[in-house]
Amino acid sequence: MPHSISLINTIAAGLGLALVLGFVASKLRLPALVGYLLAGVIIGPFTPGFVADAGIAAQLAEIGVMLLMFGVGLHFSLDDLLSVRKIALPGAVVQMAVATLMGMAMAMWWWDWSLGAALVFGVSLSVASTVVLLRALESLGILDSYTGRIAVGWLVVEDLAMVLVLVLLPPLAGFLGGKGSDADLDSIWQALGWTLLQVGGFVVLMLVVGRRVFPWLLWQVTRTGSRELFTLCVVAAAVSIAFAAAALFGVSFALGAFFAGMVLRESEFSHRAAEESLPLRDAFAVLFFVSVGMLFNPAVLLERPLQVLGVVAIIIVGKSMAAAALVLALRYPLNTALTVSASLAQIGEFSFILVGLGLSLGLLAPEGQSLVLAGALISIALNPLVFKAITPLQEWLRRNSEFARRLEQRDDPLAELPMSTDEKFLSQQVVLVGYGRVGRRIAAALDEHGMPYVVAEQNRELVERLREKGMAAVYGDAADPAVLIQAHIARAGMLVIATPDSLNVRQMIDTARTLNPAIHTVVRTHSEDEAAMLEKEIAGKVFLGEEELAQSMTRYVMEHARVSSGRMPL
Numbered sequence: 421m422p423h424s425i426s427l428i429n430t431i432a433a434g435l436g437l438a439l440v441l442g443f444v445a446s447k448l449r450l451p452a453l454v455g456y457l458l459a460g461v462i463i464g465p466f467t468p469g470f471v472a473d474a475g476i477a478a479q480l481a482e483i484g485v486m487l488l489m490f491g492v493g494l495h496f497s498l499d500d501l502l503s504v505r506k507i508a509l510p511g512a513v514v515q516m517a518v519a520t521l522m523g524m525a526m527a528m529w530w531w532d533w534s535l536g537a538a539l540v541f542g543v544s545l546s547v548a549s550t551v552v553l554l555r556a557l558e559s560l561g562i563l564d565s566y567t568g569r570i571a572v573g574w575l576v577v578e579d580l581a582m583v584l585v586l587v588l589l590p591p592l593a594g595f596l597g598g599k600g601s602d603a604d605l606d607s608i609w610q611a612l613g614w615t616l617l618q619v620g621g622f623v624v625l626m627l628v629v630g631r632r633v634f635p636w637l638l639w640q641v642t643r644t645g646s647r648e649l650f651t652l653c654v655v656a657a658a659v660s661i662a663f664a665a666a667a668l669f670g671v672s673f674a675l676g677a678f679f680a681g682m683v684l685r686e687s688e689f690s691h692r693a694a695e696e697s698l699p700l701r702d703a704f705a706v707l708f709f710v711s712v713g714m715l716f717n718p719a720v721l722l723e724r725p726l727q728v729l730g731v732v733a734i735i736i737v738g739k740s741m742a743a744a745a746l747v748l749a750l751r752y753p754l755n756t757a758l759t760v761s762a763s764l765a766q767i768g769e770f771s772f773i774l775v776g777l778g779l780s781l782g783l784l785a786p787e788g789q790s791l792v793l794a795g796a797l798i799s800i801a802l803n804p805l806v807f808k809a810i811t812p813l814q815e816w817l818r819r820n821s822e823f824a825r826r827l828e829q830r831d832d833p834l835a836e837l838p839m840s841t842d843e844k845f846l847s848q849q850v851v852l853v854g855y856g857r858v859g860r861r862i863a864a865a866l867d868e869h870g871m872p873y874v875v876a877e878q879n880r881e882l883v884e885r886l887r888e889k890g891m892a893a894v895y896g897d898a899a900d901p902a903v904l905i906q907a908h909i910a911r912a913g914m915l916v917i918a919t920p921d922s923l924n925v926r927q928m929i930d931t932a933r934t935l936n937p938a939i940h941t942v943v944r945t946h947s948e949d950e951a952a953m954l955e956k957e958i959a960g961k962v963f964l965g966e967e968e969l970a971q972s973m974t975r976y977v978m979e980h981a982r983v984s985s986g987r988m989p990l
Contacts, residue, residue: 430472433463434710451804453709457797460713474714481711484704486677488551490658491701493681500569506881508573511746518742519546522734536596540778543585544792545734547578549768550674551708552800556807566878567756571763579675582770587615593781622669630683651696716797720790731795736765753897758814762806766799834883834895836906844872845892847911853898854919862918874907899924901931910935916942
């Protein structure tokens, strides 16, 4: 086969077979990504027949990671990232430590591996795949929810931690029994300090310089009126910044693209940028899963079935339980704990990079790499099913576990209004669900008109800040009846649901109508079909984002036209 067409062959075989097997998987009511993974196995080097170029497939997968993380950054502000720091930072660090210890214990006690091999193996099981997580959150429609932001923030912390691990592993290899001379303590601290300085410098550069340069550049390209140039600018920004971040600052491609998206979010064209890059993101995300499948050797399932089972158990059960326990310990709801734990019940790209480095340093045997790849493939294939199990598992726990019911009913000072709350917030008040960009504006208007309201918000840190300002706010998911009860929905005059989470709207309204049949409800949505269904079902006022924007623009245009023509505005 001529080398010049290996790229074409890899893309054609990968996408074509992924389409066929993804379609078959969907018909069998399995996640489509199972088909993508099987396509990779079929065109990989461990199965007979056509073998695609693994090196090219890996590079195409990296582009997919860049574009996907860039798209997430376009919807994820720095404030969103900082709002979940109190749970994402300690949670990710502790969860990684626990998962690493579980992997090390199994490798050293069961398989009699060395300390270095066990450490590399344990760390590789501790970090989840951002690509897999984002696909799951987007398919469920909860990427923009507070729980979705916690999961994404958690994985951003994991990615930053893995950057440090990849930098520190080579100087530590000799000490751990691998290739290379023993590094002294000074050189290790120097490597750590230099890495932190590089990462910090990149973040500062993007937030200080990038916030001004890239939105300005996007505006200049937009002025040309060329759609092709606009799309090219978006893709070039994502890939170029990610590459520069890796080459100059030692930051991973994924993190570099994520911060590029966060910076371009400052532009008024960020929504269009997300739409223009969506087809490319989807196509290259498929190639990512195909490349994962190409790394997998099915023979390991027959040669080491118990070891593979142990690896999968740590990834899906052990790591998930540790994450759920941490989230509950930080006093977050059961649903948040289950969603975060499902998000972490898989491993991916960083695990592959780490085991590859461990293999090259002589720390990890080839069998260790095969086990990690097997665990990754199986956990990625099962991850959509794990997410689907959240709701039935939560309902089962509520019915059959007294401990789970106590967790949801435990005393939390932020989950109920203080005894000193003024009476005006307890009767005929507005219950405002969500204090994001829309909720804040509604609250400001209510304040301006002296109308009392109670905020129901899932962001614990935000509720703490609102309480410090003397505002009436309760913490929790308003889909839980207890939260609306604590907001005194039974005596409220109006329920305003200002969150973009449309999945639980009906449950919130059902609770409100049960406790207060006469309450007036107001809901926001971004889908015309959903708006029509909600208006029929809830008998309340539904605001469609695009329609309200069009009406506001129309009013301005008509008033301006009347003034320009000498007529007085109505």
